[in-house]
Amino acid sequence: MSLFLLSFILIMGGGLMPLLCYRHFSLMKKLTIGVLSCGCLTGFTGAVLKLFYPVKDMFSVNYLHFFTISIKIDALSAFFMIPILGVSFVAVLYSFDYLHDSKNRLKIGVSYFFLSILILSMVFVVMAGNMITFMMAWELMSISSFLLVMYDYEDKTTQKAGFLYFVFTHIGAFFILAAFGVIYTYTGSFNFEISNNLSLTIKIIIFGLALIGFGSKAGIFPFHIWLPYAHPAAPSHISAILSGVMIKTGIYGIIRIYSLIGMTTPGLGTVVLLFGVISGILGVVYALGQHDLKKLLAYHSVENIGIIFIGIGVGMIGVEYSNTTMAAIGFAGGLLHVVNHAIFKSLLFMGAGVVLHQTGIRSIEQLGGLLKPLPITGTCFLIGSLAISGIPPLNGFISEFLIYYSGFSGIRLNEIPFILSIVTVLSLAIIGGLALACFTKVVGIVFLGESRKMPKININETGTCFKISMICLSCCCFIIGVFPEIFIRLTFQAVSAIGIPVQIVHLATCSTMARNITWMSFIFATLFAGVFALRFFLYKGKDIRISSTWGCGFTRPSARIQYTGSSFASSILQFFNPVAPLKSNYTVSKNLFPKTWMYHSEQMDSGEIFIMSSIVRPILLLFDKQRWIQHGDIHLYIGYILLTIIVLLFFV
Amino acid sequence: MTQIADIILSLVLLSVLFCLSSSRMMILVKWIAFQGIAISMIQLFFHQQTGFANIAFAIIMSGIRGILIPIFIYIAVKKMGIKREIEPIIGYHASLFAGLLMMVFAAFIGKKFNLHSIGSNPLLLPTAITTLMAGMFLAMTRRKAITMVIGYIMMENGIYLVGISLTKHTHFMIEFGILLDVLVGVMLMGIILNNINRTFDDIDTTLLRSLKD
């Protein structure tokens, strides 16, 4: 507990510091980043220790004479704290080079202040022990992240993003509040305590409200539509935090509520699983259609949240049909994917940030061949993309492996779980394939090949902090991927904290599998070394010539004849056209020798279309129809009063 | 004595109907004056004992309601050079009919709350309600801003009718309150109207529609 306290003080101090000394720019940055990162590391260690020795920490103070601010740290909270503080640490480090412009130093100082508020509030969200603490931390998180999103406020798109984010986060908060209200009605206390005496319908109502509320923060389809606007708008280290960890608080909330209202509610798992499948597949499909690098990554957050939901949903189904293997391993997979996604998504956002920072171009179609000028960034981005595509020996694979395993173990059950497990496995397979396609596209188009339309400025690898932070994250990807055993064990601590009965059997199975995966990656490494040696031997003393790519007979290739991202993705998007309409406009030239061509395509988001057309517009229309009320004529106003009196007199 | 009260009350009702149906500003003002005098006189016939205080009070009241305020309005009308017509939004016959409807509603209300328990005239409450609503109706359905003031005065008359039906409690304070209400209200409206008249050189409220959404 003392460790946490120290870290909170440090983070708070690190937040206040820039406001005091923003005039001395570099000093301010050094101090702030130093203190902030120290705070994050302290809390990180505290969380890890807590996870190794899970004893429940409790702390509560009286608040406004009636409420209490109470904090409970169990293994689940600690587990969620790890990615929050770890990623924040790296992101803060990264920001040293990213926020370099000393002209708007006040702005940067303020953004550091709100960053610290954001980190603190996220930590408090996962530590909150009762409703009011939770809501307070939640709302603080929302407002601070909103202000961080508005960093580049001059930009029209940023303003739109901020607006959308504000509205969605607030409506989500209201749904959560409603869920809490229903709980409070039936338990009569603000504390998070397990209440099994609720009737079934009430449980389902609570969970439904919570699912919408937390889902809109986590960004599940169709409540995700703020996400692809808000995350790209923010500066990259902020988007790393938002997309890496902040949306995970939604997951945390859902798991909390699930453990609160008693596990044995039927049907919850199915709903969660289906939500997960839909947002997983659609998220990656929409990502495939994007041109903006950061927006693409944002859509991948939707996809990965979908995968996490699939894991949790399978776990819930396991609980529902009392198949402990399925339950434990499913939850473990989902939770582990929370950490993994935090790592590689923030890594990818940082890579994208470096690209943006060096070239100033967001559009994938204009980039290309960046691996030569930016070798380290490119390699780290490659590792991140391998990890997010769930490819061994990297961390993304481990969690997907666990989810697969629990999905497969559901096959043995009767009708409904059988079909659901088939859905799980197949959707995971399809998501994996699509993610692979999408990230081969990103890496191949952005970092490989020739640059399509580049500014004349020479691009080179600058910024040690960029390199350090990205390399550190890539190492995490490898470590978790190659030595998963210990991490899986820690995850099981969190799973048992939820209340899932984790038996020694599951631990044994998982750790044997994990050890085998470790072995396998070693064998892979040795084989690769062998092949490498073979190749080295074969090429000894051979003449290696460098020439231009063979144009298949075409002799004067230019950079513009390369395959573009849209053309790479087009055939797959064709397949998904019904759910992912593509809006494209282009010029058709009449004459034989066309001078200039233009083709522009935009990936429509069917969730956005749905919400806009069938919820927002009708409400606005209905409300606009009533504007005659304030007609401006005083006679009418007097009439209102008279009418009110007459109507009310009938009720006496 | 109550017969006289009944007669006066019915006269008030009559005046209400005439106000609703009259098409000339001057006539309207005259009717209001009449009504004022009537309702300030009426209290004499409620309380069995008619002390000096009551009489004095009645005289003062009728002075203010029956003479002072009408004259004030009269001056305002002259000063603003209003054409004599009232320009109703709802026509005179319709207004008259509405007045009759209001009487029915008032009777319904009067049935609902009876004042017999405190020995009050059964005709009083319906009359009061009618006067009140007619006043609001007048303010609602006449274009000229000055007619709003007249309607407001009529409302106050209605409220006064209810007020004087109470004997024991805080009688004079209520009288005072209502008086203050009428006087200051009318004054203020007069001032504002005067300003408006100076700025818009007309007080047709149809001009006052710029503030809306």
Added chain:
Amino acid sequence: MESFLLFLIAVFTAPFFSGIILKTKAFFAGKQGPSVFIPYYTLIKLFGKGSVYSKSTTYIFKLSPMMSLTIGLLILLFFPFAGHPSVMSFNGDILVIVYFLALGRFFTILAALDTASPFEGMGAAREAYFSIIAEATLFMILLLFYLINKDLNLSSFFIQEKSIYLWKVAGASLVFIIVSLFMLLLAENSRVPVDDPATHLELTMIHEVMILDHSGPDLALIELGASLKLLFYASFIARLVFPFDCGHILFNSFFFFMTVSIVYIVIGITESITARFKMPNIPIFIMMSFALAFFATVFNWEFIL
């Protein structure tokens, strides 16, 4: 020990089997055709050469051939040849294998995009597209196997009498599985009718166009890796076609490799009697294999549960 021996045999005979295909095709074309060992000659020839690299390539381009060979070797390590326990196996290894295959594909595609050649990009796009459906099919088949013997372990499907057990339980529907596996093999290893390695028109290729710029030993590594991968799929089918256990390892291996070569011959026959589909039909082809597998699974589920 024996299993490792078998592994080595498999590795070294893989090109030979590819030779069988050529021979069969030649036979059907009414030609005498090259010798069965022609793949070895090609490999040796390529090993001897130097290479030319495009100036727009990076280290990824050099990485991908090694990757494909490594993956080829790795997956063969897990296969129980001739029903004999494999070199390595553990619960859930099949998932790892599938995803290692994905790793190989990842790098092949990247290498193709690395050359900045429009044709190779085209091939890469097709590869990425078709492999999605192929992966789904593979998982469908795995679901069936898991349904039959509660285990996510490759050798547990094929070790001694297990494969007979498969037949016992699944029965006729296993025929569907074999067919769909065969279609999957054609798709994943870029054979006719999905892809034609021998055509001269780059526009119509999938796999071959992606390795256009590779030359010399790199190309050799890729070819070797491809043949290993092909062998993996072929032996998969072979084990299902000939599940019997003849007591001694020698007979087992003999019959096994006979079956494998038969599978190759069938591939050759298919290649020579069918023409390549046009691109839009290929997804339908793979979907069909998926449909077969799905049908088989649901079918069995009715019986088993």
Added chain:
Amino acid sequence: MVESLFVFPFLSGIFSVLFSEYHRKMVLMITSLIHLLLTLMLWINHPQAVFDSYFKLSPEGLLVLLITSFLFLLIAFYTIHYFKAYGVQDKRLFTCFMLIFLSSMSMAALADHVMILWIAIEATTLASAPLIIDQRSKKSLEATLKYIIICSIGIALALLGSLFIIISMETGGVDVNVTFSGLTGSNIKLDPKWLKAGFIFILVGYGTKMGLAPMHTWLPDAHSESPSPVSALLSGILLNCAYLGIFKTNQILYAAGLDKFSSHILIVFGLISMLVASIFILRQSDYKRLLAYSSIENMGIIAFGTGIGGLAVFGAILHLIHHSLIKSALFLSSGNIVLAYHSKQIDKTGNLVQFLPKTFVSFFSGFAGLSGFPPFGMFISEFCIIMGAFQKGYYISTCIFIFLLAMLIAGLSRHFIQVAFASTDQTISFNEKYAMVIPQYIMLLISIILCFWIPDILHQTILSAVSSIGGGF
């Protein structure tokens, strides 16, 4: 002692006419300062009023009084600098009427007699009209006329309501002073029918003043056309006084055991007000009207909470306090914006964050507070109201409440983001003196502090206030 709270400002208001401009400012400041001191003394030792059948210290009255005199001090401070930068005709009368306004509002806060309360609230109308009209523009004239006529009619109805309550005493055969404290006393048998009628008329009457839809119609006009300090006075203080009338009447109904009736009516009115406000907030072109409508919304929220009872009443009172603080801060900031951009149109403004950074801080944090974000107090009050509503089992109305709240916030956020960040081609030459932002900062700071720590005496006062209509935990 008690009476001095409204007598003293009245007299100083009258005499301020005689002073020169500079001294008038001094009078204004000193009077409001002394008023605050007197209020604090009232809080510390509850003295008896001299006319104790007319005036009495009630907890809710003390709350409103404290808000009134505290905010008035800050607003007065702002007003001086505002007019220094703005310039307006006959400040002479302006100061005078401001002080009379103060006195009438304190009178309303202290009144215990039904008629006295009514007279006080009537007086607030009369005192505030000259403040609104002050610019003599056509629009301000129109706004004033509407304000005067609609409010007078409403107040007249309130008078009728008060009379009905007295009649209910007559018919119920009760003989006590016609004071709220007397009528809420035990073993009082009021005639329920007349009491209900009286409540209806009082609700409509004072509701007109408080800005409950559909009697709210004067409010947007008056708030948008009056100079910003006056809008702050109206929205931050005056509405509370009107609410006080309804609250006290509700006490009588609660004592008579008719609280079900009143609470349903209050809930309905609250929801209607929120609905109307949201209709006009979603599309709005004038930011002062926007703030006015949000006042209507918040009054609706308060009425809703008062109707719900229980925990929600506590929330409603908290909401009253925080709304006064935040809304006044917002109106004062909007005053700065008007001075800088010379326009009340939203699309004429923009990019506040660069042109007026100091104002931006108060404006935007006021917005955050208005939409219920911590660390501003409306978070906790809305939390209480929603929780209380759920606890009482008003599911449907709470769902509507939440929906309307979401609508309102959606509308507000769009316009506020526009004003704060949207790029504009105007060039602003306006030096914001600290004097013109410090009042806002203080108000917001108080709201933040009250979100985390409520002093014991304040908490006790709120509790005793809400317990009189069955509120509390």
